[in-house]
Amino acid sequence: MTFSLTDYNPYDFANRRHIGPAPAEMAQMLETLGLPSLDALIDRTVPQGIRQSEPLDFGDPQSERNVLRTMREIAERNKGMKSLIGQGYYGTLTPPVIQRNILENPAWYTAYTPYQPEISQGRLEALLNFQTMISDLTGLEVANASLLDEATAAAEAMTMAQRGAKSKATGFFVDQRCHPQTIDVIRTRAEPLGIEVIVGDPFTDLAPEAVFAAIFQYPGTYGHVHDFTAPIEKLHAAKALGILAADPLALCLLKSPGEMDADIAVGSTQRFGVPMGYGGPHAAYMACKDAFKRAMPGRLIGVSVDARGNKAYRLSLQTREQHIRREKATSNVCTAQALLAVMASMYGIYYGPDGLKAIAQSVHRKTVRLATGLEKLGFEVKPERFFDTITVEVGALQGVILNAAVAGGVNLRKIGTTRIGISCDEVTYPETVEAVWRAFGGEMTYRDSDRPYRLPDENLRETKYMTHPIFHMNRAEAEITRYMRRLADRDLALDRAMIPLGSCTMKLNATVEMIPVTWPEFSDVHPFAPADQVEGYTHLIQDLSAKLCAITGYDALSMQPNSGAQGEYAGLLTIRAYHKARKEGHRNVCLIPMSAHGTNPASAQMVGWKVVVVKSAENGDIDVEDFRAKAEANAENLAACMITYPSTHGVFEDTVREVCEITHQHGGQVYIDGANMNAMVGIAQPGDIGGDVSHLNLHKTFCIPHGGGGPGMGPIGVKAHLEPYLPGHCHMGGSGAVSAAPFGSPSILPISYAYILAMGGEGLTQATRVAILNANYIAKRLSGAFKVLYTNPTGDVAHECILDIRPLTEAAGVTVDDVAKRLIDCGFHAPTMSWPVPGTLMVEPTESEPKAELDRFIDAMLAIRAEADDIAEGRIDAENNPLKNAPHTVEDLVGDWERPYTREQACYPPGAFRVDKYWAPVNRVDNAYGDRHLVCTCPPLESYSEAAE
The missing domain is CATH 3.90.1150.10 (Aspartate Aminotransferase, domain 1)
Structure with missing residues (x-):
């Protein structure tokens, strides 16, 4: 036998952890596109005028073994200490069964926000358990499914109270014994909104008639335990509201906020089995009286029924959310902390009351x-x-x-x-x-x-809590392990199939990058530990910041925002502070295209700005003439514009530099939303094309997993002139904090850092190129069956494409909902629905998906088109058909079958696996029923059977 040398490169193999199509598959895909090379595709797709001149140079990509060795060297520079600093952060033990089966399990950490409830029943149940636990501990009727951290939850409670209070006062009272970072974040949120923050002693300094609400810390940051019943009673007499920031572990022994007649309670569930992690991520909670539930920010899990009348969970009251209400939303909270809320709920189940x-x-x-x-x-x-x-x-x-x-x-x-x-x-x-x-x-x-x-x-607490049977299950490891497995099996996450969500970039989170997160050198560090104990974190944050600046073309970066929406908010605050320092604080107009993310106008509202909407042109681009006219009309007060690049329509617009120049000519700053950065890394830099500030979704482009709706990180990069106005933090001797911890959620930053080490500059650039290839391959293959709504002049798209479903609706009554639910039968999560254009699907496959998975999705979509044609041409009933009845469950296979199509057609459409098929646990969920009959805690067991009757 003879052996020959090959060109095999183990470092290239490391890159292949993230890049789905093999070289031979790329060649086939390029042939479909009629192009000779990947370079030719990029030249046709990305305008030369925005291309970066120098390639990314981060050295050679590292093998998986070397990545772990580098991360270990960094971790060991952090000193292991017992921190009794408190201040909202505490040592805790994560039960190993939860660490292995939740935190380290891709079935949980690769899931998307549960907007498609039929394929999210497992995590929805876990989050409902969380809400029930919090509602019981706080003694309040309604709890949400988590917020970002305690300090931002307190700030959200302040604005929620302002909306809900009958008092017309403009003051907000803050207990002087609140944690310092909470006071800092509240002040940051209050100032642009014209709210006067009054800090003092609740028992001597509170003037109820001067405030619309007050917040008290329970127990206080220095240890005091007070009964706030009397101050809250005085607030109510003045038509103001009472808020408690309460430690949930203390509530196991202490009187609940509800027993003091508090209206709202907030806090952190970090000490329920979630490591400190130098500040996060952790799940904050918010609970309130039933009267305020429709004003509550964040996500709310509710109980509804499916098409068979069986119990089914769903996200309730979605009309409150920013993607629908835009600047009128209750907040700009886009990322909750779902994975950490699940961990906390499992901790509650593991131990019971x-x-x-x-x-x-x-x-x-x-x-x-x-x-x-x-x-x-x-x-x-x-x-x-x-x-x-x-x-x-x-x-x-x-x-x-x-x-x-x-x-x-x-x-x-x-x-x-x-x-x-x-x-x-x-x-x-x-x-x-x-x-x-x-x-x-x-x-x-x-x-x-x-x-x-x-x-x-x-x-002392005398009332019972956590009485539901779920908190009294057999806590043998066999039982709790099987419970977590059952929940995971109900869901469809990235470990099962592609999640082709436009603008959400659901890409692979490689295992090697996840491993360091649970190392104690990273996970057991207090956020306020002395600087000489966190040299590893300091090095990682500084080097990651430098690398992200090199990627984006910005000069400085703040890691503090712990979600993309927080990044937007922090970026606009930075611009606002810059104008104020230049004696131009009157600038308060923000130009935002119609196609912008819903968080954009919501963020602008949060910093006290007026939103002026800019039209879109026929081809989906920003209407430059409308933009110019509105910039000129508002020149004296123009603060900023917010644009997304590539555009939300999935195209690299040629006019982006012109839009930036117009903004600058009229005194404004340019905010470029980083949601679509996955199409730019190594190819174009937002800081080079005219951006003054951008946030980066590390949970999209840089591989931090989505976690079913959080964790996330949204650091902001800025040009040099804005650096002095980045968020500060009281722990670092500054002010203007937007998050509880100085560096947001640092324990997940090793993921992005390891990703960059593993890929190197060349690998990161290749990932971008392949993301564009995968999107164009899908667009080309589907263009005969579905209209690709927006393309550039050569007929190409960027990293995502928009498929128009409206012709199917007109011809056959088939809606985007029908297509989304039918894709479940095929084993896929639906693309982004009806955004930025109603009646469309926005598809983003990312670079992670191999050609076989892309082809499976294409086969599924083509079959759906054929089923729609059957309806339109009268070959199948317009109401009783596979699309309208989707998704189909195992229960549909048993008993009588009276539908005008076969069981096989129902359950095994093209794209579905014959073996290992994903089965939705419920039929189509009735959203309207869920909002009419709002149930946001675990219902008693007898009601489960009642729902089916």
Whole structure:
């Protein structure tokens, strides 16, 4: 036998983790397009006038082994410490069964936001469990399915209260014992909206008639536990609302916000099994009285019925969301924290109410023992009553004690110049307490204290919570593992099939990039740990920022925004601060094309700007003459324009530089939405074509997984003149924070960093080129059956294409909903529906999909077109047909069959796998019924059978 050398390159193999089509398949696809090479396609697709002159140079791509070695070297530069800093972040233990089966399971982390409920029943149930747990703990009727973090949830509660309160006052009172980062974020949100933030003591400084609402921390950041019933009663008398920022673990022992008659409660579920991760991601919660549910921001899971009358979950009240209401939306929250909310809900199921109470009691007992020991050493401990946090007066010894604690492996909280804060948690062990005592100069052995608890008697909880059977299931590992598996099997995520969502870029999250996320060197770091303990994170954030600046053509970058919508908001705040510094604070007009993301006008509204809508031309491009006319008409007050590039219509517009120049000529700044950056990396730079600021969806272009609706990261890049106005943070000595932690959700940044290491500049550019190839291949193959709504002059698209379904609706009554549900039978998630053009589907395959999967999708779409033709030409009933009855379930296979098409046609259309077929667990969900009969917590078991009757 003889062997010959080949051109096999292991580094190229690493790139193939992300690039779906093999070289031979690319050649076949290019032949379909009638093009000789990928270069020829890019030359036809991307205007020469915007192409970047220099290639990306990040060195050679690294093998998977080298990526992990590099990440390990970075991780080891972070020092492992026990952080008792508190301030909203606590050590916690993630049950291994949850870590392996949820956090590390692609069935959960690659899923999309559950807008298609039939293929999302598993995560919808998990999120309904989360809502039920939060509703029970807070004592309020309605809870949402998570927000971004506690501080932004508090800011959302403020604006929600302003909408809901009958008081016409413009002030908002903030408890001085709220966490500092919460006060910082509230101030940032309030200032553009003209809300006066009043910080003070709720029991001495609150003037109810001067405010529309007030927020109180429960327990307070320094440990105080107060009953806020009296202040809330005074607020209600003045027609104002009461908000509590409450720790859910403390609520296992303490009176609930609902028992104090609070209107809204917010908080973080981080300590329910979600690691600190240097600040996130974590699932915040919001709960409220039933009267305010339609004003609540974020997503709300509800219970409806399907076409057979069986119980089915869905997203409720979607008409509140920004993609529908635009600048009139309740918020611009686009990314929740679904994956982390699922983890927190599973933590609640894993322990049940008795287990959670036991953890809370254990945390409190440790704190009592710690406090008792410090008092024996002669220190003054405050407050007298507390849950898990104490503040110790140490005078001039502060620095000595803090340094001694660090030497003993423990971080404590510096408060002012004479006090130290200490917060115990689930992972505070006896040796940790003893180390704290040693730092205070005492050598004592951990033992029971004289007093069993120091909670205020009037605040002890007497009401039950988490009574639903789901929180009392058999907690044997076999049972809980099977429960998580059953839920995952109900869903269709990226680990099963392509999710061709236009503008959402559901691409592969390679396993090698996910592995470092759960390393303790990254996951167990407190966001306010001293700088010399986080050198690994500092290096990673700085180097990733530099690489992203090189990719985008910007000069500086802020990692603080922890979602794409937060990035938009932060970018507009940066522009606003720039105008204000130049004595042009009157500029308040934002030009936004009709096709813009719904978050764009919602973000503009949040910074106090007026939205002026710009028309689209016939070909879908921005109508430049309308843009010019509106820029001229608003020249004196023009603050910015917000555009997406490539356009939301899936085309690289030739006029983008002209649009940017017009904006600059009239004193405005250009915000380029980074949602479509997957079509630009290595080919064009938004900062080079005229952009002043852009956000990057790291959960789209740079491989952070979508997680069923979060986590996400939306850092913003800016040109040099805007750098001084980027978001600050109170922990870093600044102000203007938009997120609770200085760097948003840093524990997921290793994913994007590892992706760039694995791909290198050449690999990143190739990914962009193949994304464009895959989209054009689909557009070409489907162009005979469906009209591709927008193309460039050569008939090409960018990385996505829009298919017009309206002719099918006119001829056969087939809607985009029908096509979407029929694709479920074929084993696909639907493309983006009716946006940016009603009655269309926007398809983005990404570079991750191999040709076989693209062909399977094409076969499915062609078969759907044939079924629509059968309806139009009278060969099948217009109402009783596979499209109108989709999706079909296993239940449809049993019993009598009276439909005018076969069971095989129903359940095994072209594109569907004969083996390993995905079966939707429910038939088509009745959305209108769900909104009319709103149920947002787990219904009792007997109601499940009632729904089917």
